[in-house]
Amino acid sequence: MNTITVPLQDRSYDVVIGSDLLQNMQSLVQQVHRATEYFFVLDQNIETTHGQCAANSFSGGVKSFVLQAIESNKTMQSVESIWDAMLKEGYDRHGIVVALGGGLTGDVAGFAAATYLRGVPVVQVPTTLLAMVDASIGGKTGINVPIAQKDGGVLLGKNLAGSFWQPALVIADVSTLKTLDDRQLRCGLAECVKHGMLGHQDVITFIQEQNEGIFARDVDILLSLVSQSVAIKANVVAQDEREQGQRALLNLGHTFAHAIEPMSALHLFHGEAVSIGLCAACSCSEALGLIDAEYSDNIRTLLTGIGLPTRLPMPIQLEDAMVLMVKDKKAVRSQIRLVLPTQDGAAVVDDIDEGAIALAWASVGATS
Numbered sequence: 501m502n503t504i505t506v507p508l509q510d511r512s513y514d515v516v517i518g519s520d521l522l523q524n525m526q527s528l529v530q531q532v533h534r535a536t537e538y539f540f541v542l543d544q545n546i547e548t549t550h551g552q553c554a555a556n557s558f559s560g561g562v563k564s565f566v567l568q569a570i571e572s573n574k575t576m577q578s579v580e581s582i583w584d585a586m587l588k589e590g591y592d593r594h595g596i597v598v599a600l601g602g603g604l605t606g607d608v609a610g611f612a613a614a615t616y617l618r619g620v621p622v623v624q625v626p627t628t629l630l631a632m633v634d635a636s637i638g639g640k641t642g643i644n645v646p647i648a649q650k651d652g653g654v655l656l657g658k659n660l661a662g663s664f665w666q667p668a669l670v671i672a673d674v675s676t677l678k679t680l681d682d683r684q685l686r687c688g689l690a691e692c693v694k695h696g697m698l699g700h701q702d703v704i705t706f707i708q709e710q711n712e713g714i715f716a717r718d719v720d721i722l723l724s725l726v727s728q729s730v731a732i733k734a735n736v737v738a739q740d741e742r743e744q745g746q747r748a749l750l751n752l753g754h755t756f757a758h759a760i761e762p763m764s765a766l767h768l769f770h771g772e773a774v775s776i777g778l779c780a781a782c783s784c785s786e787a788l789g790l791i792d793a794e795y796s797d798n799i800r801t802l803l804t805g806i807g808l809p810t811r812l813p814m815p816i817q818l819e820d821a822m823v824l825m826v827k828d829k830k831a832v833r834s835q836i837r838l839v840l841p842t843q844d845g846a847a848v849v850d851d852i853d854e855g856a857i858a859l860a861w862a863s864v865g866a867t868s
C-alpha cells in the first residue's frame with residue numbers, strides 16, 4: 501500500500517493506493533474523519549459489486565444515491581437529486597459524502613458535497629484508472645452546462661460549473677480495475693501519458709514497457725502506475741491549488757478534447773478525446789517550432805500501441821470545433837489559450853496564430 505499526501509495546509513489529504521482496500525473502507529475513512537453518517541453516491545455499474553463490498557465494511561450501514569455514469573447525467577439536475585436525497589434522509593453537516601465510481605461520479609458527488617449545507621466533506625473512492633490518476637485528485641468538481649447552438653440544438657459544455665472542493669481522503673483500490681473494460685482502462689492511460697508528457701519520460705517508458713502487465717491487471721504494475729501518476733498530479737496541485745499558473749499544464753490536450761467530447765456523433769469517451777487532443781496539441785506545437793517531428797511521432801506511436809485513437813473517428817467541421825474551443829474555460833476573453841508540449845515538458849501559450857490551430861485540427865481529421 502502506498503500513501504501520497506497532497507500538501508495543502510489545512511486542506512491536506514492522503515491518497516491511499518492499494519489492493520483490496522474496499523473491504524476495510526470504514527476503518528480507512530474513520531482514520532481521517534469520525535463522521536457518524538455516510539452518504540454514498542454510487543456509480544450504477546458497480547453498485548452490486550464494489551459498491552456492496554464497500555458498504556458492507558460500514559457497521560452501521562449506509563444510505564446511497566445511485567447515478568448512471570453518462571455525461572448527460574453530469575448536470576445540475578443530478579446534483580439537486582443528491583441534495584434532495586440527503587435532505588430526506590436528514591443528513592446534517594456531520595455527514596460525509598463518499599463518491600464511489602469513475603470521474604463522472606466523483607465530479608458530481610464532489611460538487612453536491614461542496615454545496616450541500618454550504619459544504620460537507622467528501623471521500624473520493626475512484627474505481628476507474630482515469631479517476632485514480634486524475635479526476636479524484638486536486639479538488640476539481642463540476643457539472644456540464646447546456647449551451648444553445650445556432651441550429652436550435654443544445655450541446656453540453658464540459659464542466660462549465662463547479663467548485664474547488666478538496667476531498668478529505670482518496671482511496672484508490674486497484675483491485676476494482678479488474679472489472680473495468682479495456683476501453684476504459686485505455687482512457688485512464690491517456691491521462692497517464694499526459695502526465696508523462698509534463699517532463700516525466702520515466703512514466704512514458706514505464707507505460708511502453710509494462711503495457712502487457714497493465715492490461716493483465718497485474719496488481720504490482722497497476723500500483724506502480726497509479727502511484728507515479730498520482731505523485732505527479734499531487735505535486736502540481738500542491739504548487740497551484742486554484743490553477744493560477746502551473747496547474748494549467750495539466751490541461752495539456754484538453755482544450756482540443758473538450759471541443760470534440762460533447763459531439764455525440766463521435767461517441768468519444770473523455771480519455772479518447774484527450775488522446776486525440778494530445779495529438780492535435782503535438783501538431784500545433786510542431787507548427788510553432790516547440791517540438792520536433794520525432795517527438796510527435798513517438799507520442800502517436802505510444803498512443804496507437806495502447807489502442808487509443810489518434811484521429812477523429814469521422815470528419816468534423818473546423819468551424820464547429822473552433823466555436824467550442826472558445827467556449828472552453830481555458831479561453832481568456834475569447835482568445836484561445838493552449839497548453840502545448842515542448843521538448844522537455846509543456847508550456848501555456850497565448851495568442852496562438854489561428855493557422856497553427858487550424859493545422860492542428862486538420863492533422864486529426866477536421867475539415868474546413
Ligand SMILES: NC(=O)c1ccc[n+]([C@@H]2O[C@H](COP(=O)([O-])OP(=O)(O)OC[C@H]3O[C@@H](n4cnc5c(N)ncnc54)[C@H](O)[C@@H]3O)[C@@H](O)[C@H]2O)c1
Pocket residue numbers: 543544545546550569570574601602603604605607627628629630631634635636637638639640641658659676677678679680681684687770771
Ligand atoms: N475533476 C477532475 O479533475 C477531472 C479530471 C479528469 C476527468 N474528469 C471527468 O471525469 C469523467 C471521466 O471519468 P471516467 O473516465 O472515470 O469515466 P466515468 O466515470 O464515466 O466511468 C466510465 C465507465 O466505467 C464504469 N465503471 C466505473 N468503475 C468501474 C469498474 N471498476 N468496473 C467496471 N465499470 C466501471 C462507469 O459506470 C462508466 O460506464 C469526465 O466527466 C471528466 O470530465 C474530471
